[in-house]
Amino acid sequence: MAExxxxxxxKIIGFLCxxxxxxxxxxxxxxxxxxPPNVHPIRVMCSGTVDPVYMIKALLSGADSVMMGxxxxxxxxxxxxxxxxxxxxxxxxxIFKSLGLDDNRVWARWISASxxxxxxxxxxxxxxxxxxxxxxxxxxxxxI
Amino acid sequence: xxxxxxxxxKDGKIREAVNSFLKELFNKKTIDAMLVPLAHPAGTxxxxxxxxxxxxxxxxxxxxxxxxxxxxxxxxxxxxxxxVDRKTAxxxxxxxxxxxxxxxxxxxxxxxxLVLIGIDCPGAYAVNNYPKFAAEKKSDDFVKAGFQxxxxxxxxxxxxxxEYPYPLTADITIGMLxxxxxxxxxxxxxxxxxxxxxxxxxxxxxxxxxxAQKRQTAITKxxxxxxxxxxxxxxxxxxEIGGIEKLSxxxxxxxxxxxxxxxxxxxYCRECFFISPTFELDADRYLRxxxxxxxxxxxxxxxLFHLTRMNHMGNSCVGCGACEEACPNxxxxxxxxxxxxxxxxELFSYVPGRSLEExxxxxxxxxxxxEQIGEK
Ligand code: SF4
Ligand code: SF4
Ligand code: FES
Numbered sequence: 001m002a003e004x005x006x007x008x009x010x011k012i013i014g015f016l017c018x019x020x021x022x023x024x025x026x027x028x029x030x031x032x033x034x035x036p037p038n039v040h041p042i043r044v045m046c047s048g049t050v051d052p053v054y055m056i057k058a059l060l061s062g063a064d065s066v067m068m069g070x071x072x073x074x075x076x077x078x079x080x081x082x083x084x085x086x087x088x089x090x091x092x093x094x095i096f097k098s099l100g101l102d103d104n105r106v107w108a109r110w111i112s113a114s115x116x117x118x119x120x121x122x123x124x125x126x127x128x129x130x131x132x133x134x135x136x137x138x139x140x141x142x143x144i
Numbered sequence: 145x146x147x148x149x150x151x152x153x154k155d156g157k158i159r160e161a162v163n164s165f166l167k168e169l170f171n172k173k174t175i176d177a178m179l180v181p182l183a184h185p186a187g188t189x190x191x192x193x194x195x196x197x198x199x200x201x202x203x204x205x206x207x208x209x210x211x212x213x214x215x216x217x218x219x220x221x222x223x224x225x226x227x228v229d230r231k232t233a234x235x236x237x238x239x240x241x242x243x244x245x246x247x248x249x250x251x252x253x254x255x256x257x258l259v260l261i262g263i264d265c266p267g268a269y270a271v272n273n274y275p276k277f278a279a280e281k282k283s284d285d286f287v288k289a290g291f292q293x294x295x296x297x298x299x300x301x302x303x304x305x306x307e308y309p310y311p312l313t314a315d316i317t318i319g320m321l322x323x324x325x326x327x328x329x330x331x332x333x334x335x336x337x338x339x340x341x342x343x344x345x346x347x348x349x350x351x352x353x354x355x356a357q358k359r360q361t362a363i364t365k366x367x368x369x370x371x372x373x374x375x376x377x378x379x380x381x382x383x384e385i386g387g388i389e390k391l392s393x394x395x396x397x398x399x400x401x402x403x404x405x406x407x408x409x410x411x412y413c414r415e416c417f418f419i420s421p422t423f424e425l426d427a428d429r430y431l432r433x434x435x436x437x438x439x440x441x442x443x444x445x446x447x448l449f450h451l452t453r454m455n456h457m458g459n460s461c462v463g464c465g466a467c468e469e470a471c472p473n474x475x476x477x478x479x480x481x482x483x484x485x486x487x488x489x490e491l492f493s494y495v496p497g498r499s500l501e502e503x504x505x506x507x508x509x510x511x512x513x514x515e516q517i518g519e520k
Contacts, residue, residue: 052452052455053448053452053455056448056451056452056455057445057448060445060447060448060451061433061437062436062437070518073511073518074511080509082518083509083510083511084506084509087505087506087509087513088455088506089517089518090491090514090517091455091458091459091491091505091506092455093517094484094487094488094491095451095454095455095458095484095487095488097487098382098484098487098488099385099387099391099451099480099484100382100386100387100388100390101387101388101391108517108518109518110518137389140437141388141389141392141437142438142439143392143396143439143441144391144392144395144441144446144447
């Protein structure tokens with residue numbers, strides 16, 4: 001890699017629930033909260049709709065981290081989508097661990113529609129932590 | 145409490161004794177049909193057959209060390225459109241039985257009118273190794289040599305590290321573990337249906353017989369030992385394949401034919417996502433994907449395919465090794481899928497095929513679990 005760690009700009013794909021984390025991102029925007037632009041959002045109707053295949057695909061095609069943003073447990077618009085999403089994330093992280101892949105690059109966060117500042121804070125956190133981890137080795141391998 | 149009868153084996157002829165028991169089920173009209181492994185006339189394979197005439201049972205060879213396909217898949221095909229309308233016994237190895245239970249939970253098989261007969265399994269060789277075995281030996285020799293999962297390195301990898309070589313759910317078990325099968329075999333009824341059939345076949349059931357207890361003791365002892373062996377095996381596997389570089393190397397020879405998925409009994413979708421229009425990209429999309437890293441391996445998404453499969457069916461992986469058998473390029477799929485599979489199963493305290501009542505982890509949740517996920 002030509003980039004040094006300091007210059008390295010992490011690419012992060014975020015799957016954001018329309019009803020909560022996605023709405024929180026809007027709120028963060030309209031209230032002009034400052035946060036880094038590294039997370040590329042993909043809006044979904046519920047965290048429960050995100051098949052792990054999309055998170056894996058993002059990691060294998062160049063993302064340095066992926067995140068899933070959903071409603072707080074108990075608050076899912078569709079009752080239990082986020083509980084199921086939580087199991088899927090747990091499973092994905094375990095499979096990564098089992099295979100010696102970096103499960104720290106898989107994130108989840110429950111942020112409600114009113115938590116604009118929380119959202120901005122989290123964007124800072126995931127960007128900085130990913131920066132610390134450096135470029136993902138999965139992201140660089142063309143031959144997988 | 146166990147209910148069983150002892151089958152005495154004359155002159156060490158195990159296959160004959162088992163076949164005459166199976167035939168008796170037909171003759172006493174306890175069943176109308178049977179899915180059972182029959183010796184292929186060529187002598188080079190033993191294949192499942194759906195039998196409706198008792199005379200064919202003479203060709204049965206249920207302990208022959210070969211398992212061409214995981215029969216759960218066959219039962220899926222048979223009951224795909226309707227349930228069977230006649231009492232049909234299915235004689236299965238333990239991993240086939242467990243896959244069947246998983247498919248039932250996934251609503252991909254219909255168990256109505258099926259009688260589940262499970263065997264204590266001494267293991268199987270690869271289909272293309274079987275002719276070599278069959279040229280010199282018979283299944284009786286194999287069974288008499290005892291259970292050698294740890295020693296016989298010609299056995300399929302899955303058999304060498306099999307955690308449950310005895311049926312976990314069966315109406316009737318043909319048991320040998322801990323016994324001397326050249327003298328006696330245990331026929332155990334594990335359900336009301338099993339009891340009814342054995343009684344109807346004129347067998348009087350004994351409660352907690354010495355033989356049944358002996359087998360149970362052997363199972364308990366085995367369960368302790370296999371945990372250790374599997375632990376070692378998985379640690380070794382992690383050293384061999386752990387990390388993106390080694391994984392990339394393992395799958396370097398994958399041609400993405402998807403035979404592994406086709407053979408896997410618990411890869412249940414009728415149309416796989418990976419052959420769906422999602423993966424029918426136009427030229428521009430391919431080129432844009434290539435631009436991301438400067439080069440795109442073709443066929444694309446090889447590792448994605450395997451990692452996704454693990455996420456979709458890892459909880460149900462029964463370790464039968466059908467995937468590895470089906471691979472044209474000898475990719476060691478069994479150990480990879482069992483490693484990931486058994487560790488996610490542990491995460492959910494789930495044993496695939498243990499019970500019909502246990503819900504699939506992906507369809508259930510608890511409010512209080514994995515609470516570190518999604519919090520700061
Ligand atoms: S059977 Fe082997 S070559 Fe074919 S897709 Fe599976 S791992 Fe790849
Ligand atoms: S992944 Fe392989 S070992 Fe596991 S159930 Fe499927 S075919 Fe059997
Ligand atoms: S609607 Fe937000 S997680 Fe289900």
